[in-house]
Amino acid sequence: MIKAVIFDMDGVIIDSEPIYQMWLEEFLEYQGISVPESELRTIPGISTQAFKEKVEKWWKCCGVTNKTGEEIDREFDTFCKDKKISYKNITSPYLKPTLEHLRNAGIRMAIASSSPLKNINQVTSEIGIDHYFDVKVSGEAFKHSKPNPEIYLYTADKLQINVNQCVAVEDSTYGIRAALNAKIKVIAKKDDRYGYDQTLADFIIENLNELPEVINKMFKKSTFIT
Structure with missing residues (x-):
């Protein structure tokens, strides 16, 4: 039973995923990071740690090698800090x-x-x-x-x-x-x-x-x- x-x-x-996806896309545009749609579709459902690993890889692919996933994640949190969600x-x-x-x-x-x-x-x-x-x-x-x-x-x-x-x-x-x-x-x-x-x-x-x-x-x- x-x-x-x-x-x-x-x-x-x-x-919540559509809202988080929208914020992430806005953040990527703000940072000047271009990510294929196929990669963006891998984000919903992943853990915080997996997200950090993913964004660090994206930044490196765009030539930004001096930022860790931890740093990028903190920047994303700051970017979203004042965004409201009900x-x-x-x-x-x-x-x-x-x-x-x-x-x-x-x-x-x-x-x-x-x-x-x-x-x-x-x-x-x-x-x-x-x-x-x-x-x-x-x-x-x-x-x-x-x-x-x-x-x-x-x-x-x-x-x-x-x-x-x-x-x-x-x-x-x-x-x-x-x-x-x-x-x-x-x-x-x-x-x-x-x-x-x-x-x-x-x-x-x-x-x-x-x-x-x-x-x-x-x-x-x-x-x-x-």
């Missing part, structure tokens, strides 16, 4: 009713996101969902990012629930592979904007309100209160 649902955040709980306005449809449904059914919930923990806490606080989650885990705590399964294995351990009793809700190729590598079944929230390969997921849903029915199908048992 399913005992826990582990959510990714960006792209699942909030539709997480309430980009909350995924049906999020709160779905979380309430899961909680009423006795399902434990967690967030396993590549975003910094500070950002995870800011999002859950602003949109009023912090109380639904037993565990919140950031990829910044691990040496290896998604698709490495470490974050999912750690989250399941913190929940004290076996991985075969967990379901992950993801969107990106990295996230889906991370959960599968941890032997956790995956439901992908459909997103065809960034070239994600979601074909490896056990199920693909359009909206979060489909979660209870899909989980029932996956485990072939009526788990939820209707």
